Amino acid sequence: xxxxxxxxxxxxxxxxxQLSKNKLAVLGGIIFFIEVxxxxxxxxxxxxxxxxxxxxxxxxxxSAAHWFGCDDLGRDIFxxxxxxxxxxxxxxxxxxxxxxxxxxxxxxxxxxxxxxVDNIIMRILDVIQAIPGMLLMIVAAAMLGPGFxxxxxxxxxxxxxxxxxxxxxxxxxxxGNEYIEAETSINCSTFRIILSHLLPNCMSPIIVQATMxxxxxxxxxxGLSFLGLGVQPPAPEWGAMLSxxxxxxxxxxxxxxxPGLAIAVTVLALNLLGDGLRDALDPKLKN
Amino acid sequence: xxxxxxxxxxxxxxxxxxxxxxxxxDDVTFTIEKGxxxxxxxxSGCGKSTLGRTIIHLHESTEGKIFLxxxxxTRLAGKNLKAARExxxxxxxxxxxxxxxxxxxxxxxxxxxVVSGRYSKKxxxxxxxxxxxxxxxxxxxxxxxxxxxDGGRRQRVGIAxxxxxxxxxxxxxxxxxxxxxxxxxxxxxxLKKLQMEKGLTYMFVTHDMSVVRHISDDxxxxxxxxxxxxxxxxxxxxxxxxxxxxxxxxxxxSTDIHNPMKREILKGEITSPVNPKPGCRFxxxxxxxxEACLQPQRQEEVSPGHFVTCCRVHEVN
Numbered sequence: 001x002x003x004x005x006x007x008x009x010x011x012x013x014x015x016x017x018q019l020s021k022n023k024l025a026v027l028g029g030i031i032f033f034i035e036v037x038x039x040x041x042x043x044x045x046x047x048x049x050x051x052x053x054x055x056x057x058x059x060x061x062x063s064a065a066h067w068f069g070c071d072d073l074g075r076d077i078f079x080x081x082x083x084x085x086x087x088x089x090x091x092x093x094x095x096x097x098x099x100x101x102x103x104x105x106x107x108x109x110x111x112x113x114x115x116x117v118d119n120i121i122m123r124i125l126d127v128i129q130a131i132p133g134m135l136l137m138i139v140a141a142a143m144l145g146p147g148f149x150x151x152x153x154x155x156x157x158x159x160x161x162x163x164x165x166x167x168x169x170x171x172x173x174x175x176g177n178e179y180i181e182a183e184t185s186i187n188c189s190t191f192r193i194i195l196s197h198l199l200p201n202c203m204s205p206i207i208v209q210a211t212m213x214x215x216x217x218x219x220x221x222x223g224l225s226f227l228g229l230g231v232q233p234p235a236p237e238w239g240a241m242l243s244x245x246x247x248x249x250x251x252x253x254x255x256x257x258x259p260g261l262a263i264a265v266t267v268l269a270l271n272l273l274g275d276g277l278r279d280a281l282d283p284k285l286k287n
Numbered sequence: 288x289x290x291x292x293x294x295x296x297x298x299x300x301x302x303x304x305x306x307x308x309x310x311x312x313d314d315v316t317f318t319i320e321k322g323x324x325x326x327x328x329x330x331s332g333c334g335k336s337t338l339g340r341t342i343i344h345l346h347e348s349t350e351g352k353i354f355l356x357x358x359x360x361t362r363l364a365g366k367n368l369k370a371a372r373e374x375x376x377x378x379x380x381x382x383x384x385x386x387x388x389x390x391x392x393x394x395x396x397x398x399x400x401v402v403s404g405r406y407s408k409k410x411x412x413x414x415x416x417x418x419x420x421x422x423x424x425x426x427x428x429x430x431x432x433x434x435x436x437d438g439g440r441r442q443r444v445g446i447a448x449x450x451x452x453x454x455x456x457x458x459x460x461x462x463x464x465x466x467x468x469x470x471x472x473x474x475x476x477x478l479k480k481l482q483m484e485k486g487l488t489y490m491f492v493t494h495d496m497s498v499v500r501h502i503s504d505d506x507x508x509x510x511x512x513x514x515x516x517x518x519x520x521x522x523x524x525x526x527x528x529x530x531x532x533x534x535x536x537x538x539x540x541s542t543d544i545h546n547p548m549k550r551e552i553l554k555g556e557i558t559s560p561v562n563p564k565p566g567c568r569f570x571x572x573x574x575x576x577x578e579a580c581l582q583p584q585r586q587e588e589v590s591p592g593h594f595v596t597c598c599r600v601h602e603v604n
Contacts, residue, residue, distance in 0.1 A: 177384040177385070178379040178380070178381055178384045178385035179384060179385050179386055179387045181340070181345055181377070181379070181385075182377070182379065182385055182386075182445070182448065183387075183398075184345060185343060185344075185345060185372055185375075185376060185377050186372075186373075186376075186398065186399035186402055186403075186448070186451070186452065187369045187372055187373065187399075187402055187403065188398070188402050189402075192402070197387050197390075200389045201387070201388065201389055
């Protein structure tokens with residue numbers, strides 16, 4: 001059994017090795033990794049309290065004391081972005097994690113059973129997808145009320161249909177393979193077939209989609225906060241910071257630039273990583 | 288006479304399609320004795336594979352009865368179905384898609400034992416090892432993945448998996464047609480060896496006449512879901528009676544220059560299996576067809592153990 005484990009690990013090693021050949025993906029991975037570390041250690045790293053107001057420095061530009069300057073209440077923007085990474089990255093990861101689990105469960109059932117089960121599930125998802133994503137999230141956020149947890153919920157509701165659809169398509173493709181019949185003939189339970197055989201074979205595109213989805217969700221969550229439906233002040237969520245800063249865009253552009261950069265860099269890093277993962281997970285590129 | 292391992296009576300399997308009922312298997316009856324091999328031949332789409340899958344309960348039969356060791360196993364559920372499935376296994380045609388690409392060879396062979404829940408971890412280890420040895424897979428390949436193996440080895444893995452639960456009856460669904468000729472013989476010999484050692488009963492589905500001749504005791508020839516001729520392997524090659532069997536055999540290339548092949552070329556296409564008309568299904572392409580062929584046909588025992596479904600069998604031969 002030790003050998004089996006060693007071999008299983010080598011599958012992960014293989015993907016990582018393949019990934020390491022892609023310089024951009026490595027860059028994306030490193031940036032995101034640093035951001036996660038920063039988010040975890042945020043209170044230690046942040047040079048100022050993110051709610052502390054310094055009325056002498058209202059809208060002050062970048063300086064040695066305040067690297068990214070101060071906002072309209074004299075709060076240190078650098079500290080706020082660092083603390084804000086906790087909100088933004090948590091929203092991104094949690095929303096996608098929830099959406100992936102639920103979406104995969106729905107997609108697996110639809111794809112495996114097919115027939116009327118599939119039809120009903122797909123028509124419901126059609127209805128959800130017929131509503132533009134942003135609108136759906138706004139409606140969800142409005143119904144649930146603004147707030148951190150509700151933002152996560154709203155984000156995941158919007159992402160579930162895409163995930164479910166993608167997994168279903170993969171399932172339909174995999175289900176036709178003879179090994180599924182073989183599993184049936186050795187009395188594998190449906191649950192075991194789906195969990196232990198079909199899902200692992202369907203996961204590659206889901207992993208890629210999830211990685212890129214985190215970036216998209218951070219953008220969308222920022223959008224939601226920008227509209228005042230996401231995380232509420234004084235929490236320094238990046239989108240909320242942007243929303244707050246738009247009044248000062250002309251007089252103090254750094255209020256917009258730095259949170260905007262934080263979002264852009266994170267999304268870019270995740271997209272690069274996701275692109276690289278897609279290539280690394282493709283079995284046709286096996287060396 | 289001992290109870291046959293497998294007995295199939297008037298088995299039917301219809302699939303509903305938008306255009307009507309597709310008669311994939313239509314009124315098939317046969318028995319297979321313990322340790323024997325029944326070859327099932329016919330062209331693509333004649334229902335050979337469906338027949339095999341229906342017998343081992345991968346498809347539910349529409350009508351008819353299936354007996355396993357004399358016990359009716361046609362309609363089973365739950366525990367009884369699982370017990371029956373363990374006795375009846377299948378080896379697939381495509382050795383690539385029949386193995387989970389993300390599982391090692393070891394875990395594929397091990398799985399039936401784990402799922403059955405009857406064995407301790409140690410017993411499973413031992414059994415897996417002896418299965419690998421039995422089908423001739425090197426120890427060093429145990430932790431390999433299917434894509435690292437060639438077709439013959441992959442097929443051996445499929446055979447090991449089928450044997451894991453000690454079945455009595457194995458459906459071989461064109462197990463060698465996806466392999467190189469040199470590998471075909473190896474796999475066929477392995478199947479024969481296993482049959483002798485374990486007293487296995489095979490139903491061997493194929494469209495390759497030379498393979499079926501090599502491995503079968505009895506042969507049944509199928510056309511559009513129906514058995515048109517059934518007899519011992521020797522007799523079929525010496526004295527084919529049904530016009531379709533004759534055409535099929537005439538397509539085997541001859542290597543004897545004094546006796547070159549006289550190919551009977553069939554005209555037309557295979558008729559649709561959706562809502563077929565009563566009467567001989569081969570009539571549309573048969574060179575000997577008459578009005579009588581459009582009536583429902585009866586199976587006739589023309590000589591002991593030789594069954595033909597053709598109303599003109601005496602006139603044609």
